[in-house]
Amino acid sequence: MGGRRKSEKERLSRLEAACLASNKDAGNDDFSKIVTELQSKLEDTKAEQLSELQKVSVDIQKLSLENAKLQYRITHLVRALKERDCNLEA
Template sequence: MADVAAGDLDETLKAFSQRAAEAEERLARLEAVVSSKSDRTASEKELSSLVKDFHSKVEIAQQELAAEREKASKEIEKLTSENAKLQYRIAHLVRALQEADSKLGS
């Protein structure tokens, strides 16, 4: 059951990671354009504003990713605990069933 939850975690985090990577790529391209310009014009200020905007979006995406990881980690912990409890119950039920079968066989 933990493997299924881990797979779900990977799928959930994959979208956040992809968004963060795309934003970082755009940020790098914008920074390159800004650094290559020699004159300080209005368009450079606009690009600088875009860079800051993308940078803030990257930070937001990273925060969302961290929150999703924490949420998924708690869910995995909960499911692991529940799984252990169920396995414990199954072991006792199997033992009780074997004892009942052996009494019937006697």
């Protein structure tokens, strides 16, 4: 009877190992799907970030140009005020 129990125990061990291996493979498939989804989301986020960076770059260029124009106007307005003050003093 001891031999029968041993063989039964070995058979149960093999079945348990096979079941665990099967579950592990299913877990690996789930893990692979999650990794693939995360990689896809990461690529989408990178693309969105690049798009936003390009928009910000264009905005910065526009603002820099506007700033230069305003500084030019300020310089000429200050010069005109100084000339007017000089003319009033004379």
